[in-house]
Amino acid sequence: MKKIVNDPADVVADALRGLAAAHPGLLRVTEDPAVVARADAPVRGKVAVVSGGGSGHEPLHTGFVGPGMLDAACPGAVFTSPTPDQVQAAVSQVDGGAGILLVVKNYTGDVLNFETAAELLAADGVDVRTVVIDDDVAVQDSLYTAGRRGVGGTVPLEKIVGAAAEAGADLDTCERLAGTVIANTRSMGMALTAPTVPHVGEPSFTLAGDEMEVGIGIHGEPGRRRAALADANGIVTALLDPILSDLPFTEGDRVLLFTNSMGGTPLLELYLAHGIAERRLAERGIAVERRLVGPFITSLEMQGMSLTMLRLDDELLRWWDAPVHTPALRWGL
Amino acid sequence: MPCDAAAVAAAIRAAAAVITTHRDELVRLDQAIGDADHGENLERGFGFVVSSLDGEVPDNPGAVLKLVATTLISKVGGAAGPLYGTAFLRAATALGDAPVLTPESVAAALRAAVGGVVARGKAEVGDKTMVDALTPAADAAEQTAAVAGELAEVLRAAADAAEAGAESTVPLIARKGRASYLGERSVGHLDPGARSSALLLRSFADSAAGA
Ligand SMILES: Nc1ncnc2c1ncn2[C@@H]1O[C@H](COP(=O)(O)OP(=O)(O)O)[C@@H](O)[C@H]1O
Ligand SMILES: [Mg+2]
Numbered sequence: 001m002k003k004i005v006n007d008p009a010d011v012v013a014d015a016l017r018g019l020a021a022a023h024p025g026l027l028r029v030t031e032d033p034a035v036v037a038r039a040d041a042p043v044r045g046k047v048a049v050v051s052g053g054g055s056g057h058e059p060l061h062t063g064f065v066g067p068g069m070l071d072a073a074c075p076g077a078v079f080t081s082p083t084p085d086q087v088q089a090a091v092s093q094v095d096g097g098a099g100i101l102l103v104v105k106n107y108t109g110d111v112l113n114f115e116t117a118a119e120l121l122a123a124d125g126v127d128v129r130t131v132v133i134d135d136d137v138a139v140q141d142s143l144y145t146a147g148r149r150g151v152g153g154t155v156p157l158e159k160i161v162g163a164a165a166e167a168g169a170d171l172d173t174c175e176r177l178a179g180t181v182i183a184n185t186r187s188m189g190m191a192l193t194a195p196t197v198p199h200v201g202e203p204s205f206t207l208a209g210d211e212m213e214v215g216i217g218i219h220g221e222p223g224r225r226r227a228a229l230a231d232a233n234g235i236v237t238a239l240l241d242p243i244l245s246d247l248p249f250t251e252g253d254r255v256l257l258f259t260n261s262m263g264g265t266p267l268l269e270l271y272l273a274h275g276i277a278e279r280r281l282a283e284r285g286i287a288v289e290r291r292l293v294g295p296f297i298t299s300l301e302m303q304g305m306s307l308t309m310l311r312l313d314d315e316l317l318r319w320w321d322a323p324v325h326t327p328a329l330r331w332g333l
Numbered sequence: 334m335p336c337d338a339a340a341v342a343a344a345i346r347a348a349a350a351v352i353t354t355h356r357d358e359l360v361r362l363d364q365a366i367g368d369a370d371h372g373e374n375l376e377r378g379f380g381f382v383v384s385s386l387d388g389e390v391p392d393n394p395g396a397v398l399k400l401v402a403t404t405l406i407s408k409v410g411g412a413a414g415p416l417y418g419t420a421f422l423r424a425a426t427a428l429g430d431a432p433v434l435t436p437e438s439v440a441a442a443l444r445a446a447v448g449g450v451v452a453r454g455k456a457e458v459g460d461k462t463m464v465d466a467l468t469p470a471a472d473a474a475e476q477t478a479a480v481a482g483e484l485a486e487v488l489r490a491a492a493d494a495a496e497a498g499a500e501s502t503v504p505l506i507a508r509k510g511r512a513s514y515l516g517e518r519s520v521g522h523l524d525p526g527a528r529s530s531a532l533l534l535r536s537f538a539d540s541a542a543g544a
Binding site: 145 | 364368373377409410412414415509515518
C-alpha cells in the first residue's frame with residue numbers, strides 16, 4: 001500500500017485536523033466523538049440538517065457543511081457508519097430549536113446507528129425526523145436485499161433540503177422536500193479499479209486489465225456484475241439506461257445531471273463521459289437544466305464514475321440554485 | 334468456581350483477545366462480500382470494552398454485559414456495533430442482577446440476545462447473517478440446560494452449534510446487510526458476522542471450561 005498516511009488507525013482523526021485547518025471560520029471540528037459543524041451553529045430558529053456516514057467518500061459529508069447545506073456531519077471510520085453518540089453530539093451542537101432532520105444513506109449500519117440516535121434524541125424531547133435515501137438502481141429493492149443503497153443522490157438531497165432549511169422552511173416542509181428529491185433521483189456507478197482501505201492495506205477486489213465492475217456501491221464492495229471493459233460510450237450506456245428506465249425518465253422531463261468521479265478518475269475522462277450523457281439525453285428529449293461534474297461522493301482512490309439524475313420542478317430548481325457556502329460546493333455567496 | 338462478575342469480565346477480556354487474533358480473517362471475509370471492516374470494527378469495539386473494564390468491574394454479570402453493550406453501541410458503528418450491542422444489552426437484561434450465572438440463565442440470556450439481533454436487524458435464519466450462527470446456538474444451549482448440563486457444557490454446545498451454523502452460511506445467497514447487494518455473487522463465502530459470533534461463543538465456552 002502506498003498512501004499519504006502516518007498510522008492507518010489515525011487516518012480519519014488526522015484528516016479532520018487538516019479539514020479544520022483548511023476552513024477556519026467556516027467549520028468547527030470537534031474530536032471524540034468526531035463532529036464537523038458549521039462555525040456559526042446553532043442558528044436560532046432554523047431546522048438543523050445533520051448527516052454522516054463512513055469516511056472515505058470525501059467531500060461527502062464533511063465537505064458539505066456550511067450555510068445553505070448541512071449544519072453538521074458525523075464522519076465514521078473509513079467505510080463504517082458513525083455511532084449514535086456522534087449523532088447526539090452533532091445534534092446538541094447545532095439544534096436551533098426548530099427541529100432536526102437526519103439525512104441517512106440506506107445501509108444497514110447507517111440506518112441502525114441513526115435509528116438508535118433518533119430514539120435517544122426523541123427521548124430527550126428533541127423533534128427529530130429521519131429521511132433515508134436509496135437511489136442506486138443497481139440493487140433491486142426486494143425482500144431479498146437490504147434495499148437500494150444511498151449513493152450519488154445524497155449530494156442534491158443535502159443541497160436542496162439544506163437550502164430550504166437556510167431560508168426558514170419548517171421541519172415538515174424540509175421532510176416533505178426530502179421525500180420529493182428521493183422519489184425523483186436515480187443513480188448507477190461502475191469501477192475500473194478497487195480502492196485500498198488504509199487499515200486493510202490491499203485493494204478491496206482485483207480486476208483484470210480488460211474487466212470492469214458494473215453496479216458498484218461506494219465502499220469497495222464488488223458490483224452486481226463483472227463485465228468486459230467497454231469504451232466511454234459503452235460505459236455511459238451501461239449506467240444511463242438502467243437509470244432512465246427505472247424512474248422512468250421520459251421525453252419532456254427537466255433534469256439535473258450529476259456526473260461523479262469515484263475518486264481516481266480524472267476530470268478529463270469525467271467531462272468526456274458527461275458530454276456523452278448530455279448528448280444521449282438530448283436525443284431522448286430530456287432537458288438537462290442543471291449539472292454537477294466532479295468528485296463529490298467518492299470511494300477513496302477508486303477509478304470509476306457514477307451518474308445521478310434528478311427530475312426537477314420549479315421548487316427543486318429554486319433550492320438547487322440557492323446560495324451555498326461549504327468547502328466543496330459554493331455559489332451565490 | 335462460581336461464574337461471578339469477575340469471571341464474566343475475564344471471559345470478555347479473553348474474547349477481546351480472540352477477536353484481535355482473528356481480526357485479519359474477519360477483514361478478509363468481509364472483503365469478499367462486504368466492505369472489509371468487520372474485523373477492524375470488532376477489534377476497535379472490544380478494545381474500548383477492555384478499557385472500560387480496566388476502569389470498573391461492575392458487581393454482577395448482567396452489569397458487566399451492560400457495560401459491554403453500551404461500549405459497543407457507542408464506539409463501533411457499522412451494522413455490527415448496534416447488532417452486537419443490542420445482543421449484549423438484551424442478555425444483560427435477561428440476567429438481571431443475579432450474582433452468578435447458571436446453565437439456565439445463560440441459555441435464557443443467549444435466547445434474549447438472538448431476539449435482540451432479530452428485532453433490530455429483521456433477519457431470519459437462512460439470510461446469511463450472524464443470526465444463522467446465533468439461533469442454533471441458543472437452541473443448543475436451551476436443550477443442554479434442560480438436561481441439567483453444567484455451564485461449561487451449555488456454552489460448549491452453543492459454540493458447536495454456532496460453528497456449524499456459521500459454516501452453513503457458505504452456500505447461501507445473502508438477503509440482509511451489505512452482502513445482499515451482491516445477490517448470487519455472495520454464494521460460496523462465509524458470512525463474517527456468523528464467523529465472529531461463533532468465535533465469541535467458542536471463546537466464552539473455553540473460558541467456562543477453564544474456570
Ligand atoms: N440485518 C441484519 N441482521 C443480522 N445481522 C446482520 C444484518 N446486517 C448485517 N448483519 C451482520 O453484520 C455483519 C457485517 O458487519 P460489519 O462489517 O461490521 O458492518 P457493515 O456491514 O456495516 O460493514 C454481516 O456479516 C452480518 O452477519
Ligand atoms: Mg463490513
